[in-house]
Amino acid sequence: MHPRTGLPHAALAELYGTARSTISRAIGEAEGIRLRIDGAETQVRRPKAGQPGRRAFVSGKRKQNTIKTTTVSDGQDRLLWSGANRPGRMHDQTAARTEGIAEQFRLHPVVKAEVDEGYRGLANAFPDQVSAPPKKPKDDAPPGEHYAWQEMRRRQSSARICVEHTNPELRQ
Incomplete structure (x- = not known):
């Protein structure tokens, strides 16, 4: 606040x-807290036929009618904020920008966050503040690059696991 x-x-x-x-x-x-940001999808009933925006709830990832909620937690599995409720079809990054989360990074340059691949554009816009997993190397890349990519992904995933733990609490 x-x-x-x-x-x-x-x-x-x-x-x-x-x-x-x-x-x-x-x-x-x-x-000094490093935030963890993630989008959680919750299955919902399909809106009635003939209602405007009915297709907006179909998630491309889960192929179901969902509502996507953006959650922010700290490094100790504590839910700090939950909001930006959007239809399941909306991308995580779009919801973050629409809700003003991206603007908060601009206004508060000391804030740092760990995010998943859905927020890669946010990480590109704020490289010193937002950390996203590395891009996968191409298939013809040397084996050393693939190993380094897997190791960097594992480290980043370990740092972000706490937000994945807060998402089920949100659903309960």
Whole structure:
């Protein structure tokens, strides 16, 4: 709430019914956290026939009617934010840009995040802030490149696993 609104600590304390020092401590703890961003798809009932936008809910990945929710967690499996609910057909990166997440990286250059391949464009736009898995080498690349790619992917996946753990909590 503090980075998004810019409200002073005292105003946030009043808003949440707590002491200003508690807000200041929480904001201090949040600085330096490397965020994990991911999109979670939840199956939904198919909209009624004849309704506008009926096809928008069909996910290309799951071939089902879904709603996609963007989730943000920290490195300790704690869900920090869940929102940007969009029809399943919308790409993860489009939902992040539409919801203003990309703008937050522009406004707060110290914020860092780990993302999956669905956010590669976000990682290209903010290379010092957003880390995405490396691109797969071509089939004719030397075996050493394939091994290095697998190792880099494994490391990046290990860093992102906590957001994958928060997604089932969201569905429950």
